[in-house]
Amino acid sequence: MFNANAPGGAPNVTTALAADRLGVPAVTYFAISMCAPFTVVAGAITTGYAVTGQIGIPIGFLAMGVVLAVFCVGFVTMAPYVPNAGAFNAYIAKGLGRPAGVAAGWLALVSYNAMQVGVYGAFGDAAQPLIKSWFGVEIAWWAIALGAWALVAFLGTQHIDLNGKVLAVLMVAECLVILVYAVSFLLNPAGNAVSLQTLDPSHLFEPGAGALFSLAILGFVGFETAVVFSEEAKVSGRTVPVATYLSLGVTTLLYVLGSWAISVATGPGRVAEMARANGSELVFRLAHDQLGVAMVGIGRFLYATSVFAALIAFHNAAARYAFAMGRERVLPSFFGQTSSRNSSPRGGSILQSAIGLVGIIAFAIAGVHPLRDVFFIWTSAGSLGILLLIVLTAFAIVAFFAKTLTPESAWKRTVAPVLAAASTLVAFVLVLANFDKTLDVPSDSPLRWAIPGGYLVLLLLGLLWGFRLRARRPRVYTNIGLGAKSVTRTGLGLGSPEEQADTTKFAPINRY
Template identity: 45%
Template structure:
């Protein structure tokens, strides 16, 4: 949930959705997406009960669609979570922190210094015990949710023109003002909720905890997004929400409530917007680190990347790897003069969200394939019907997202920029597939361990893992 950055999405994502798409149906779009992801979660958590593995997406695709597809999916996940989502959020943190400190502390420093301050803090926190880290994330998460709800309640109590409107919750309104763009924008706000399964190996009771956490995240985040986006449309007026979102951006949520609350509430809210970004950076650091750990443990990546702390048991190798990548990425932005907000925060997080959307679509298909086998039984709803419905819905969102890519990135369709950005995923997926095929030929014992998780240690030592049976009959 911290990775989903609720206050950041409400303040920045919802207003960007209104402004960029021109759709006034964003509040309902969040509800629709929450329902779709709830259906996706049915098959997802069914897999999590049977497969406890920090690789999550990577492992599920491997068990369902085979090792080459699994490693290709892992490459997509590594690109989406680390170099894209986390680096984009670091850029956003730097910009927001620079503005906040200039306004409230008269301290003016370049955005990249603030980005590196966050980077250093995340580098340290990324290698501590997960339960201690959970305390930090929980405090920040609860605080930002409370502020978002308080601001939304104030906005609903002061509707534009003195009249409470539900226009932006009307299905016809969403359909006539850009269904595809609205759904594509909304789904980006949920990225991070699926990370529950990544922490399954560190949970006391993963078969219950992962399922509970996943469904709670979808319901709570979806409800919060829809309520807050609707509240802003009420306070601004349905006929003015697009114009005001375009003009005021992430400041709109604070501007609408400012006349009715003490100034300190707005200041605290602006600070928590900053902490929301930091919490998301930290959460994605840990998600990325565990995926790297899962791949290194099985020999797909160098073994040194699978190192864990002696006392913390945190995936130190994976965390340090992401720390180095983020450090280099910020330097690249500084040296090239790229805009940290547009090219960094906006482009990279949108692109990262598209990658996760593609992964969820593939995982839905993998769930069906996994439970179709006779030795992997599940109920018709969780093993077949729900994942098939999720696949159809997510695939449709993928199609409209690609179709509206130029608008989502805010670029000229004729420039081809959107295709160069989206092209990263087919490239890394192919690299992953080719890498798996090379392992099959050159290191069959390593190839046989792909998808085994903790059991890959046994396969590595005693060569007891057979390619035909070790991972549930995957290829």
């Protein structure tokens, strides 16, 4: 490990996370857990049917899965060139320039923290009825959320593989219960006939179909985080691509199967009506009628653990973004520190814990509803920011391969990245046009444009800060996007700023 106090180095900043800790399964667990598939199936999908009135949700998930699969071609192809815990901002810095990378880093921190804060509301709401049925006492949702916060804060400072083992158990269990529920729903169809109506591609071209993509992108938030763990992967050039495609494939299958099975069990013509009448209880009511009380109890428990797994994953991802920016001195160097005991991103983890604590206390004082006012609003806001990051990253990938000579095929270097840039931009425009439906607010609600406007302001401020770094702190500016090299190359005199800026001089790391 590099001595940060060497001449020219950044004091109190370590250069790398613990390497060779995570294999394909562990990285996949993190990515899928951030997607929280059972939370999406039981909560977001039923809410989507109720709020949008659209029955094409299954085909919407399938279409978004295809779009993101095309995006992943360039995303994982470029990954060996940017082995950096701050994935999106490193990609964007290399493709669109360092000021854009700074702005993307700010956007990523805000977006992932919005998701993290929102999920605390969902956990309190999911665990509250369980505690009441088990112990006969009713505890405020925010008190339950504080208990989860304490455990997440503790795990965030432990070995990354310990977090991976916890997520493995929770993720496998929730995927199994989705499959059990879905098979039961398909074997007990309404009207004794399995309908394929909700899988009809024509639903993608109906008025208001953009709401389908709004719901779909919310469900897929997290699949991209495999790249965030590239520095800690055993063989990043193989682990990251496999984990990315695997997590995307598994979540797409679960979402399409789960949403289709719900429509089969209720009947396509009644699914929106029943979802409005029952909300997230729809899935458990169907399971109660078909599988009995025991499976409902298991499902409710795994619904809560699904949300808790997402909390762990979001905390770890956001902590690594803060770490990457602290290491490059875009944020104070404290956030670039790792634990001397287990090389976890100590400073970044403390930041996420502080933000989570402040959020829970603020919501408790305000007396807001944990699901409607905390979960739906904040996760919708976070997912919009992450979709914007995906769009910017897609264009950064196109720009990177256009100016950098690499041995990959034309499909990986040009065709797929261009298709991804175009399709993700279209998806973003559709989501933005239907953002009021995603938030479940009136079309004239200030939130509809306040949240996108806030992100625009954040990007502009980030760009200005990047230009300020270029003018006043050129050494810091040169290191933006270089990851672990950001300290070692400058601190040890391993290259001039001009050499560091030339990405074509560095071969892919750990490609095979």
